[in-house]
Amino acid sequence: MAFKIETVIEEHTAKMTLHGELDSLSARVFMTEIEKLAGQPIEVLVLDMEELDFMSSAGLRVLIFSKQKIGTHLSIYIVKPQELIVDTLEKTGLHHSVTIVDQYPV
């Protein structure tokens, strides 16, 4: 399914809603959205993944990149990821560096 991403920035929070499948092609689009945040006073990144059906390591690399690019102060919330995506986050230990929630604000 085609990948789609919508970004809304409110004060210090950037909320991105991801749809479809995140592979090494669509990760380029995701990366571009993250790069736009660099230099802005963003403290919280909220990624709504309820409608994201697939995420490869290319998507994980963008998560790693976002923290390294925007800054270590950045808090990342992942909203309603599907079970198999949670499984990928857990296998790779990335669930320790993000907060998985059912909704945001929590």
Add this chain to the structure above:
Amino acid sequence: MESKSFPGVVASLDGLRDYVDELSRQAGLAKKATYGLKLAVDEIATNIILYGYEKAGLVADFRVLSEITEQELIVILEDEAAAFDPLANQMPDASDLSKSLEDREIGGLGIFLTIKGVDNFSYEYFNGKNRNVFVMKKQQS
């Protein structure tokens, strides 16, 4: 063995995953096993396309060979890039995986997810071609 070719470009990944979905359905794999196989095939195909082909300036197809036996689904990715054994690279270990995002290396996760996602993964170089072999055991009823 069934065989299907895909152009060696990242835009092929979507169709490749659909094809693996279809093979998994034919083999009766469960949802989690299907996702694990799809992720594994996507990761290896990405490496073939980005490093074996694009970076090397090679324009070529890659092939998916498949066979459904009584016990398992076997999927083979065959490409014409220079010999490359994904298993020869060092995998992230427990210490790497417990690092925070800011201390993480960007690479190495793809092959890790490949091995974790399938029942067996192997590599061979045969007749001038790389063959990455993924095996999923069918569910016992």
